[in-house]
Amino acid sequence: MVNSQCESNYATISGTIASVPTFSHEVYGEGFYSLYVDVKRLSNSFDRIPVMVSDRLAGIDEFEIGEYITVEGQFRSYNSVGENGSKLMLMVFAREISFGRESAIDFSEDTSDEDTEKLTEENPEVQDKNTVILNGYICKPPIYRTTPFNREIADILLAVNRSYNKSDYIPCISWGRNARYCGKRKVGENVKVTGRIQSRTYQKKYEDGTVVDKVAYEVSVTRLELINAGDRVAVGNSDAQ
Secondary structure: OOHHHHEEEEEEEEEEEOOOOEEEEEEOOOOEEEEEEEOOOOOOOEEEEEEEEEEOOHHHHHHHOOEEEEEEEEEEEEEEEEEEEEEEEEEEEEEEEEOOOOOOOOOOOOOOOHHHHHHHHOHHHHOOOOEEEEEEEEOOEEEEEEEOOOOOEEEEEEEEEOOOEEEEEEEEEHHHHHHHHOOOOOOEEEEEEEEEEEEEEEEEEEEOOOEEEEEEEEEEEEEEEEEEEEEEEEEEEOOOO
């Protein structure tokens, strides 16, 4: 973990750079740039995750499409105001980065999930990292539901405190028994979640009939702990995707 300030919000990902850095903003002479990193899942699909980097971490010309990169930092949110109103934006805010990896495995399209999992377990140094740890407070009533195939899902929104009296609002999704447990939680409860960042595409239809493809980001929860005055109840989840 990069430093003690990340104890309540820590994220690490690794994958290939999918876009060139684009200037975002400047703070006291420090330039910040946004880019996307493709993080491979065991199923051979991938999550395209937005990353914010400072020009003081590395030269911007070092970020080449296809280059392998590892990012450590925090999963943060901010409000973007546009023509259609305010929208919650999510990204990995980089605190440390490194380029390259020692070796690579070629996951062909014919590689099964079982073989992929075996290869990555035998070669952990080449498995794409995707881990998030958040310690925050439930700020909206959890939404529990079941799919037509009777799969249990629950959505929670966590408020995670940050320095300078700021907070990040992170949507999380849980599955199976974790979903059942999350559905019983109340606003204001302090929970710690461990999971992975996932991207999800969907279509939004506007009043004029226009349909636009959108991408949502959330934390897929694999472990959840209720933190209650020194008393912890932990729930693991083998059903997470």
